[in-house]
Amino acid sequence: MGKTIQVIQGDITRQAVDAIVNAANNSLLGGGGVDGAIHRAAGPGLVEECRLLGGCKTGSAKATQGYNLRAKYVIHTVGPVWQGGNADEDQLLASCYRNSLEVASQLNVRSIAFPAISTGIYGFPKQRAARIAVNEVRDFAGDIQTLLFVCFDAETAGIYRQLLMP
C-alpha cells in the first residue's frame, strides 16, 4: 500500500501518531524550540530516560518512550548547525530523516510526525531543508504508512505544500 505524506500547520506535541521526532541537541537533555516543547509536554520521565542514552551524534537518532504525549515514542535526532553550506550540512540533515525513519521502522511505527529539523535555532535555510526532508521521506522504502510534516509557522507549511504538490 502507498504511503501518505501530509503537511500540518501546528504543534507537534499534539499529534496523535505512533512517533514524533524531536529536533534535539547532542546532549539529548532538552533545550529551546520544539525540543523544549516536547520535554514540557512529555513530562519529567522523558529527560530521565534521555539521561541514560549518553547523548547523540549529529545526524543520528535515538528513541525513547513518549510519556505524557499522545505519541508512544519520541525519536530524538540532532540536526546540523548551519555554517554556510560547506560543512556537510545537507548530508547530515538527510541522515537525520533517514536514521529517524530507520529507528521508527524497527519499533514498528506506522505513523510519524517530523518538525522542520535545524531550521529554527540551528539556522538551516528553510527551503533547502524542506527539499531534503521531502526527498528523504519520499525515498524511504520501509513500512510506515503515514508521514506528517508538522510546521509551526505558515511560511514553512507553505514551502512543504509547494514541494509536495503533484
Ligand code: AR6
Ligand atoms: N511543534 C512543531 N514545530 C515547532 C514547535 C512545535 N511545538 N516549536 C518549534 N517548532 P528548533 P533546531 C519549529 O529551533 O533549529 C533546541 O534548543 C520551529 O519553528 O526547535 O533543530 C535544541 O535543544 C522550527 O521550524 O530546532 C537544539 O539546541 C523547527 O521547529 C536546537 O534547539 C525547528 O526549530 C535545535 O535547533
